[in-house]
Amino acid sequence: MSLQAPADKPQGWTFTYKTRRAVVQLAVLLVGSAVFLTPLGWMVLTSLKPTEQIFLFPPEFIPKPVEWDNYAEAWSQGEFWTYTQNSTLVAALNIAGNIFGSSLPAFAFARLRFTGRRVLFLIMLSTMMVPIWVTIVPTFLLFKFFGWNGTLLPLIVPGFFAVPFYTFLLRQYFLGISHELEDAARMDGANSLTIYFRIVMPLARPALATVAIFAFVYHWNDLITPLIYLTDEKLFTVALGLSRFRNSYRMEMSHMMAAATFALVPVLIIYFFTQRLFIQGIVLSGSKG
Amino acid sequence: MVHGYDALDDKTLNTRTGKGGLGIARRENLEAYLFLLPWIIGFLVLTIGPILASLGLSFTDWQVGLGMNFIGLENFRLMVVEDDLFKKSLGVTFNYSLMALPAGIVVALAMALLLNQKVFGIGVFRTIYYLPAVTSGVAVAMLWAWIFNSEFGLLNWALDLINVKGPAWLLEPRWALPAFAVMSLWGAGGLMIIYLASLQAIPQTLYEAAQIDGANVARQFLHVTLPMLTPTILFNLVVGIIAVFQTFTNAYIMTAGGPNFATYFYVLHLYNNAFGYARMGYASALAWVLFVIVLVMTLAVLRTSQYWVFYSGEKE
Numbered sequence: 001m002s003l004q005a006p007a008d009k010p011q012g013w014t015f016t017y018k019t020r021r022a023v024v025q026l027a028v029l030l031v032g033s034a035v036f037l038t039p040l041g042w043m044v045l046t047s048l049k050p051t052e053q054i055f056l057f058p059p060e061f062i063p064k065p066v067e068w069d070n071y072a073e074a075w076s077q078g079e080f081w082t083y084t085q086n087s088t089l090v091a092a093l094n095i096a097g098n099i100f101g102s103s104l105p106a107f108a109f110a111r112l113r114f115t116g117r118r119v120l121f122l123i124m125l126s127t128m129m130v131p132i133w134v135t136i137v138p139t140f141l142l143f144k145f146f147g148w149n150g151t152l153l154p155l156i157v158p159g160f161f162a163v164p165f166y167t168f169l170l171r172q173y174f175l176g177i178s179h180e181l182e183d184a185a186r187m188d189g190a191n192s193l194t195i196y197f198r199i200v201m202p203l204a205r206p207a208l209a210t211v212a213i214f215a216f217v218y219h220w221n222d223l224i225t226p227l228i229y230l231t232d233e234k235l236f237t238v239a240l241g242l243s244r245f246r247n248s249y250r251m252e253m254s255h256m257m258a259a260a261t262f263a264l265v266p267v268l269i270i271y272f273f274t275q276r277l278f279i280q281g282i283v284l285s286g287s288k289g
Numbered sequence: 290m291v292h293g294y295d296a297l298d299d300k301t302l303n304t305r306t307g308k309g310g311l312g313i314a315r316r317e318n319l320e321a322y323l324f325l326l327p328w329i330i331g332f333l334v335l336t337i338g339p340i341l342a343s344l345g346l347s348f349t350d351w352q353v354g355l356g357m358n359f360i361g362l363e364n365f366r367l368m369v370v371e372d373d374l375f376k377k378s379l380g381v382t383f384n385y386s387l388m389a390l391p392a393g394i395v396v397a398l399a400m401a402l403l404l405n406q407k408v409f410g411i412g413v414f415r416t417i418y419y420l421p422a423v424t425s426g427v428a429v430a431m432l433w434a435w436i437f438n439s440e441f442g443l444l445n446w447a448l449d450l451i452n453v454k455g456p457a458w459l460l461e462p463r464w465a466l467p468a469f470a471v472m473s474l475w476g477a478g479g480l481m482i483i484y485l486a487s488l489q490a491i492p493q494t495l496y497e498a499a500q501i502d503g504a505n506v507a508r509q510f511l512h513v514t515l516p517m518l519t520p521t522i523l524f525n526l527v528v529g530i531i532a533v534f535q536t537f538t539n540a541y542i543m544t545a546g547g548p549n550f551a552t553y554f555y556v557l558h559l560y561n562n563a564f565g566y567a568r569m570g571y572a573s574a575l576a577w578v579l580f581v582i583v584l585v586m587t588l589a590v591l592r593t594s595q596y597w598v599f600y601s602g603e604k605e
Contacts, residue, residue, distance in 0.1 A: 136576065
């Protein structure tokens, strides 16, 4: 959209006005960026400081000397290698479970016709609103009845059943896939399972990647489920291990920030490489059904 | 136009070309239900089953290790009459929504307007503004507890620069909840993205028409941008209310509900009853109250929406 400069104003005015406007915008954007980045920068800087440099006012920002050892010490104070393995296992299985458990129903809702589709879809949409706290007590008792409490199973098995939010997201994406290929395949006698595996799933890779990313971030960060089900430190996830870290009073602030940095780095790396998918997923889920 | 489920109504089930007859329809039904199986099992076993089971449990006094008796509505009477922490936690949660939700909507909208400009490097700025929204959980809570540190924290240092003596934030009952709201604004990028997408979906012709009518930037915002964004604001409000009622990790890590229960969010009370005191009956009653609150709030917001939400293309 370009507006013509009013005829009675000299041409130079438009130029300086536009330039000034751009400079102000850039300045505001830069200040905002500083505000949003500072907390994370503060975390990393604290994690690298020697103890005597932490409790100073006004603070000294640049660590002197840079204490990389803080990371090694934080790492050795908790069983972080074990936590990382557990978190990775839980996240990986949930990614696989969420992708299949949610894409199968999403395929039915988007591409198949069956009695009760509208009603079932509305029911699924409304369950998206149910907070996990509403179901947490009976679910805990059910898993206790199965003898699963104290194992990783309560963190993994539910992932293999549809997550309504991901089902909705994938259904939105599946709706947009052209029917031409599907019709041609059906002519050749392909059944729905073939269509699902050979046509819809390969074409939906971006949406599946979005689900995988969301699932990873959710399970990597989740505290509630591990907190409720796990008791043995050998099975702790990173989030739960970190929360125990927080409660031990002997812990140095620099070590806590080193551990926090360690826990955030995988999520940040994934975000930097896949931000387009992150943003698409949010926009897709916000679009009207 | 995508092939929406509205376009393919259930009534068209038997009119497909090439193949016809009830046998096909029945086979299609069976096939579809097999695809739905992961959702159906999950829905029955992990959603509706537990919801109904917790309704049943809410009428009992069951405490793990002790007996279970049917006590009717006693749990709900306890809540209203005797359990001061129930009222406290509800108050904390509502107060927090009143602080965090409007502030979040305003800040996110301002960010979206700012990031909707065509400026050099806008992609990088969007990445940065959205970044905090992908971080959450224990690590972020630990980080903010350190930022809010009264003596050596970053926030009070920043306030000191403009000659303001910062409060002790998480240690003061008056300031702990506002501190949580400040922290939530850091993650406003999540909302911002949704506003940004809606901003970009507003047809440019509307602005052109407004300009021809002589509307300045402020009027364009009030009469074009804002009405066109109301559906998004509604969506964010509903999602926001539900999210606030589930605030757990930050409170559990940063304050454990303190000081003096100033950040004792509703689900902390639920958590303590269920997994601290093993009072499963009472916790189930709390869970059902939560369920009803979320339901009522959502319906109320949707109901009032007809007075302030504008859907383009809708008949007057």
